[in-house]
Amino acid sequence: xxxxxxxxxxxxxxxxxxxxxxxxxxxxxxxxxxxxxxxxxxxxxxxxxxxxxxxxxxxxxxxxxxxxxxxxxxxxxxxxxxxxxxxxxxxxxxxxxxxxxxxxxxxxxxxxxxxxxxxxxxxxxxxxxxxxxxxxxxxxxxxxxxxxxxxxxxxxxxxxxxxxxxxxxxxxxxxxxxxxxxxxxxxxxxxxxxxxxxxxxxxxxxxxxxxxxxxxxxxxxxxxxxxxxxxxxxxxxxxxxxxxxxxxxxxxxxxxxxxxxxxxxxxxxxxxxxxxxxxxxxxxxxxxxxxxxxxxxxxxxxxxxxxxxxxxxxxxxxxxxxxx
Amino acid sequence: xxxxxxxxxxxxxxxxxxxxxxxxxxxxxxxxxxxxxxxxxxxxxxxxxxxxxxxxxxxxxxxxxxxxxxxxxxxxxxxxxxxxxxxxxxxxxxxxxxxxxxxxxxxxxxxxxxxxxxxxxxxxxxxxxxxxxxxxxxxxxxxxxxxxxxxxxxxxxxxxxxxxxxxxxxxxxxxxxxxxxxxxxxxxxxxxxxxxxxxxxxxxxxxxxxxxxxxxxxxxxxxxxxxxxxxxxxxxxxxxxxxxxxxxxxxxxxxxxxxxxxxxxxxxxxxxxxxxxxxxxxxxxxxxxxxxxxxxxxxxxxxxxxxxxxxxxxxxxxxxxxxx
Numbered sequence: 001x002x003x004x005x006x007x008x009x010x011x012x013x014x015x016x017x018x019x020x021x022x023x024x025x026x027x028x029x030x031x032x033x034x035x036x037x038x039x040x041x042x043x044x045x046x047x048x049x050x051x052x053x054x055x056x057x058x059x060x061x062x063x064x065x066x067x068x069x070x071x072x073x074x075x076x077x078x079x080x081x082x083x084x085x086x087x088x089x090x091x092x093x094x095x096x097x098x099x100x101x102x103x104x105x106x107x108x109x110x111x112x113x114x115x116x117x118x119x120x121x122x123x124x125x126x127x128x129x130x131x132x133x134x135x136x137x138x139x140x141x142x143x144x145x146x147x148x149x150x151x152x153x154x155x156x157x158x159x160x161x162x163x164x165x166x167x168x169x170x171x172x173x174x175x176x177x178x179x180x181x182x183x184x185x186x187x188x189x190x191x192x193x194x195x196x197x198x199x200x201x202x203x204x205x206x207x208x209x210x211x212x213x214x215x216x217x218x219x220x221x222x223x224x225x226x227x228x229x230x231x232x233x234x235x236x237x238x239x240x241x242x243x244x245x246x247x248x249x250x251x252x253x254x255x256x257x258x259x260x261x262x263x264x265x266x267x268x269x270x271x272x273x274x275x276x277x278x279x280x281x282x283x284x285x286x287x288x289x290x291x292x293x294x295x296x297x298x299x300x301x302x303x304x305x306x307x308x309x310x311x312x313x314x315x316x317x318x319x320x321x322x323x324x
Numbered sequence: 325x326x327x328x329x330x331x332x333x334x335x336x337x338x339x340x341x342x343x344x345x346x347x348x349x350x351x352x353x354x355x356x357x358x359x360x361x362x363x364x365x366x367x368x369x370x371x372x373x374x375x376x377x378x379x380x381x382x383x384x385x386x387x388x389x390x391x392x393x394x395x396x397x398x399x400x401x402x403x404x405x406x407x408x409x410x411x412x413x414x415x416x417x418x419x420x421x422x423x424x425x426x427x428x429x430x431x432x433x434x435x436x437x438x439x440x441x442x443x444x445x446x447x448x449x450x451x452x453x454x455x456x457x458x459x460x461x462x463x464x465x466x467x468x469x470x471x472x473x474x475x476x477x478x479x480x481x482x483x484x485x486x487x488x489x490x491x492x493x494x495x496x497x498x499x500x501x502x503x504x505x506x507x508x509x510x511x512x513x514x515x516x517x518x519x520x521x522x523x524x525x526x527x528x529x530x531x532x533x534x535x536x537x538x539x540x541x542x543x544x545x546x547x548x549x550x551x552x553x554x555x556x557x558x559x560x561x562x563x564x565x566x567x568x569x570x571x572x573x574x575x576x577x578x579x580x581x582x583x584x585x586x587x588x589x590x591x592x593x594x595x596x597x598x599x600x601x602x603x604x605x606x607x608x609x610x611x612x613x614x615x616x617x618x619x620x621x622x623x624x625x626x627x628x629x630x631x632x633x634x635x636x637x638x639x640x641x642x643x644x645x646x647x648x
Contacts, residue, residue, distance in 0.1 A: 027471055083437060087430045106411045109433060110471045113407060113440070117463035120444055124456045132448045132456060139441035147351055147434045 001043070001318045004311030008051045014067045015047050019074060022118045033099050033111045037078055040094040046178045047074045049203075049315070053182030053196045056308040057189070065185045068125040072135065073178045075119035080142055080174075082112035087150065088233055131181045138177035145169020154234040154262065156244040156255045163238055164205065167212070172204025191302060198299040199312065206292035207319045212237035213285045214323065216273055228269045234259045238288070239281035240272075246279040286323050293320045325367070325642045328635030332375045338391045339371050343398060346442045357423050357435045361402055364418040370502045371398045373527075373639070377506030377520045380632040381513070389509045392449040396459065397502045399443035404466055404498075406436035411474065412557055455505045462501035469493020478558040478586065480568040480579045487562055488529065491536070496528025515626060522623040523636065530616035531643045536561035537609045538647065540597055552593045558583045562612070563605035564596075570603040610647050617644045 005012075023034035047070030054066045084090070085098040086105045092098060100108040116139075123132050149166045152158040179200030183193040215230040216239055230237055236259065244255050258264045258272065276282060293316045303309050329336075347358035371394030378390045408414070409422040410429045416422060424432040440463075447456050473490045476482040503524030507517040539554040540563055554561055560583065568579050582588045582596065600606060617640045627633050 025468055027468060027475070029475065030468065030471055083433055087433055105429075106474055107471060109407055109411055110467050110474065114464060114467035114471065116437070116440065117460055117467055120460035121457070121464060124453055124460055127453060129448055129451060129453070133445070136441055136444035136448055140438060140445060143434050143438035143441055144349055144351060144354065147354055147431060147438065150430055150434065151351070151353060 001045075001048075001315060003307070003314045004048055004052055007055070007308060007311050008048050011051045011061075011067055011070065012044055012047065014064070015044065015051075015071045015074065018067055018071045018122075022071070022075070022122065023115070025114070029103075029107065030111055030114055033103055033107065034078075034115060036096075036102070037082065037093075037099055038074075040096050042074075042077075042094065044074060045207075045315070046077050046174060047071065049073075049175060049200060049312075050178040050182040052308055052312055053179040053200075054186040055182075056196070056303060056306070056312065057183050057186035057192055059182070059186035065126045065128070066182065068122050069131060069181050069185060070178075072119045072122040072126075073174065073181070075115050075122065076135065076139060076142075077174060079112045079116035079119065080146075082108050082115070084146065086112075087146070088229075088235075090229065092229075126181075126185060128181075128185055130184045134177045134181050134184065138173045141169045141173040145171070145173070149235070152236055154236075154260045156236055156240055156252075156259045158236045158241060160238065160241055163236065163241055167205055167208035168201070171208040171211075172201045175204030175207065176200035195299050195302050199296045199316075202292045202296035202299060203316055203319060206289045206296065206316070209238060209285055209289035209292065210320055210323050213239055213282050213289070216276055217282060217323070231258070231269055231272055232264065234262050238285045239276045242281040242284055243272075243275045243279045247275065251275055282323075286320070289320050289323070293317070325369075325372075325639060327631070327638045328372055328376055331379070331632060331635050332372050335375045335385075335391055335394065336368055336371065338388070339368065339375075339394045339398065342391055342395045342446070346395070346399070346446065347439070349438070353427075353431070354435055354438055357427055357431065358402075358439060360420075360426070361406065361417075361423055362398075364420050366398075366401075366418065368398060369531075369639070370401050370498060371395065373397075373499060373524060373636075374502040374506040376632055376636055377503040377524075378510040379506075380520070380627060380630070380636065381507055381510035381516055383506070383510035389450045389452070390506065392446050393455060393505050393509060394502075396443045396446035396450070397498065397505070399439050399446065400459065400463060400466075401498060403436045403440035403443065404470075406432050406439070408470065410436075411470070412553075412559075414553065416553075450505075450509060452505075452509055454508045458501045458505050458508065462497045465493045465497040469495070469497070473559070476560055478560075478584045480560055480564055480576075480583045482560045482565060484562065484565055487560065487565055491529055491532035492525070495532040495535075496525045499528030499531065500524035519623050519626050523620045526616045526620035526623060527640055527643060530613045530620065530640070533562060533609055533613035533616065534644055534647050537563055537606050537613070540600055541606060541647070555582070555593055555596055556588065558586050562609045563600045566605040566608055567596075567599045567603045571599065575599055606647075610644070613644050613647070617641070 019038060024031050050070040050073050051066050059066055082099055086100045086108050090098050091101050123135055145166050152162055176197050180197040183196040218227055258268050296316045297313050300309055300312060348355050374394040374397050375390050383390055406423055410424045410432050414422050415425050447459055469490050476486060500521050504521040507520040542551055582592050620640045621637050624633055624636060
């Protein structure tokens with residue numbers, strides 16, 4: 001992501017500065033926890049998307065609505081991560097202990113709420129009701145996606161459609177809203193706004209498909225979280241759905257035991273990976289991710305070639321390259 | 325609260341209807357949980373304050389910004405209750421099992437997030453950036469208040485100032501923002517807006533002081549939650565602060581054991597009530613609540629006498645009458 005990162009570098013520095021200002025609270029513990037998670041080295045992918053979408057539509061770079069917007073998007077994402085890690089009982093994120101692991105669930109829930117409220121305060125500073133509508137709607141859909149995921153947990157009979165619905169809600173809606181909002185502050189051109197909204201949605205789906213596949217093939221340091229976390233938690237993603245659908249009666253028994261009943265032995269993760277490979281679970285997940293990533297690139301076809309457009313295409317390529 | 329309730333009855337019916345529409349989700353479980361908590365018979369005090377503040381400043385009753393605003397305020401409040409009950413591990417609320425007790429913590433956290441996002445979507449529909457600013461700022465302060473409370477838990481040395489800071493954040497900020505926002509959609513008169521903001525803040529502090537005292541003197545059915553919940557949880561409120569400050573060395577030892585160490589026997593709650601009464605903990609808490617309630621009434625002095633003003637004065641009286 002060299003191109004897109006260098007194009008938005010100045011603005012990203014402003015985003016980081018603004019976020020640090022916003023998370024300052026009269027209660028030092030809030031600042032401490034917020035700093036801990038925000039400085040854990042995320043790629044700032046969502047704010048980069050918001051900034052780049054605005055830039056693609058010739059947003060005046062001396063204005064700073066885009067910085068408010070991008071910071072708000074990152075804070076929504078961070079609030080979501082805090083609550084997710086509580087809900088999933090996660091121990092590791094970005095190669096560091098999760099906030100809930102260090103400070104406990106109670107305070108982590110409340111700091112998540114604080115960051116979410118701060119995100120809304122920043123959104124208000126964009127002075128755009130359309131941005132507020134787009135991002136508050138995305139927030140609702142994120143929660144719906146998370147709840148949907150929780151309900152499908154431990155159920156290997158989850159369909160591909162249900163799974164795509166889940167990852168659209170929990171991941172792609174915010175990617176899409178970031179791009180759309182960036183477009184909204186820069187332009188009134190509905191076709192261009194729509195194109196960036198679609199780009200974000202397709203990119204987000206590709207991103208989450210790859211993320212879920214990585215849980216079965218990556219190394220812990222590369223992935224940031226512990227490999228096999230989804231498996232241990234009984235979370236159902238596309239590689240499992242594929243293997244379940246094509247599995248024999250005995251293999252289905254295995255999945256029921258490890259995913260539905262969470263009755264797992266030491267060697268079960270390797271067995272799961274074997275079954276996933278037997279039915280090309282990773283290969284097919286990757287192929288589907290690639291097609292979503294291609295949809296994202298296609299959505300940009302209405303724009304003239306330029307550095308920012310090249311950068312956005314690079315993001316789509318990067319998203320799927322993580323699996324190789 | 326007969327007067328104020330009858331004055332806003334039509335609008336409150338619209339608020340209830342709008343909320344029911346908003347909590348409808350493609351996921352039936354979300355609607356089920358949201359309905360469960362929203363239909364548990366709350367007094368709709370905060371939306372009534374928003375509606376009445378607008379009405380006092382002659383808001384056009386055929387418009388419906390006030391209904392959007394009042395519904396948003398109730399949804400913020402409801403989202404907060406859901407997260408609070410998870411954080412406090414509460415079992416009962418409004419004489420019913422809490423959502424976390426029925427459906428578990430994970431889903432309750434996420435439904436809280438969903439309702440919070442829905443609240444923001446409704447706020448956007450008021451088309452007022454000032455309302456959005458006021459309510460998003462209040463939301464931040466609520467989280468800060470809750471975190472502050474959590475940090476002071478189990479610490480009987482909490483000062484009166486710290487305690488007032490906590491209840492201002494967790495309760496009075498939303499009362500105040502509800503009144504201020506109602507005023508904002510109706511008028512540009514800064515003195516009147518300020519007066520209603522102060523009314524709400526003072527009322528909210530009085531309300532929470534009484535609520536906290538009730539935990540030591542009420543009966544469970546009247547209180548809705550279980551009497552002694554704060555005590556069992558080691559939550560420090562004014563009656564305890566007063567008794568601690570004036571207590572003997574032995575009495576301080578008692579408070580340290582039951583509040584700091586949560587090492588409680590069957591008879592300790594009665595012993596705590598005895599010590600609170602020995603030092604007039606309830607009487608003084610009530611007197612302070614009464615003075616805040618009077619401040620609230622005084623803030624209304626700039627308004628001509630009218631039915632709505634009488635209604636708002638009635639709310640201030642009601643707030644402290646709950647203790648008798």
